[in-house]
Amino acid sequence: MKNRYLVGGPITPLLISELFTLGNDDAGAGAVSVFIGRVRDDEVNGHRVTAIEYSAYSDMAGNEVDEIVKTVKAAFSDVRKVIIVHSTGVVKAGETSLFIMVTAGHRDHATRACRHTLEMVKERLPVWKKEIY
Amino acid sequence: MSSTVKVLYFGAALEMTGRAEEEIGAGDTASLRRDILDRYPAMKELTFRMAVNRVLLKEESLLKENDIIAILPPFEGG
Known part of the structure; x- marks a missing residue:
């Protein structure tokens, strides 16, 4: 991954299996x-969500992830590793968009x-979404 | 004194302004905020925070030439 926090498109089963090996x-x-x-196929105003397009402020996301990891490790002394990966771009309903x-x-x-x-990811990671129907 | 800064728009702010970035002259974050709302009145309906050079703004501050200001609607990750 070019950027270790953001990945273009869905977080695939293959990537998840690779992430599992970290640690x-x-x-x-x-x-x-x-x-x-995962992206949920919610119904909004009578229209079914088929995908979500995520956008991110990638220049800021790296710093925020580093801060989140630092904060979590400070709060939970037994923690050894924290991995955060979020999708950007289009992720279809049922596909994975966030891995922690x-x-x-x-x-x-x-x-x-x-x-x-x-x-903390919900609160601090500069990511936005746009539903696709 | 006014500095030229680069303003980046994300999420709903990008949709409302129709642009990803532009240069604006502003002396501080408060006047920049007013200028943006004058340019794009629709953004008065939007709650947004600002980041200056990739750091979330906690209180209004002076701006320097070439600062990068990001307009950040509520985050929607996850």
């Missing part, structure tokens, strides 16, 4: 928590930090 070199990480966000993975020594910090990372 495999850390035998102290006994817990891995993952969140996968947190590794930690134990399950408590892994699961809580994963949720916390998700909320």
